[in-house]
Amino acid sequence: MLSLDQIITLLIGLEGIIFTYWYFFEKKEGVQRVTGSSITIKVDAGYSPSTIVIKKNIPVTLKIVRTDKSDCLEEIVIPEWKIKKYLPINKEVSLNLEAKKTGEYPFHCGMNMFHGKIIVK
Ligand SMILES: [Cu+2]
Structure with missing residues (x-):
């Protein structure tokens, strides 16, 4: 079982990956907010x-x-x-x-x- 600390670390890591992906994906597609x-x-x-x-x-x-x-x-x-x-x-x-x-x-x-x-x- 994962401890709460480990779960939180994992979630923060995942969020970072999603954000990075989203950021570069939008850049690549020429999307501008x-x-x-x-x-x-x-x-x-x-x-x-x-x-x-x-x-x-x-x-x-x-x-x-x-x-x-x-x-x-x-x-x-x-x-x-x-x-x-x-x-x-x-x-x-x-x-x-x-x-x-x-x-x-x-x-x-x-x-x-x-x-x-x-x-x-
Ligand atoms: Cu034309």
């Missing part, structure tokens, strides 16, 4: 980060900077929120959001080739 009032999204051969986690009813500004020259990425579309925005090259475009409902909201380029999503929690 928004903790402040804004987040910068770089547009260069795709979106970085491509998955953004925001909170319901809290305003967030997306600062989108496109450095990719291809026409493909010159527009960002968030269909569910009826957002369609032109992104001039090397110029920051601000998008103010305040999500009223939780869920996943995909976004993509004007030609629907590059994808990302906003997760509202």
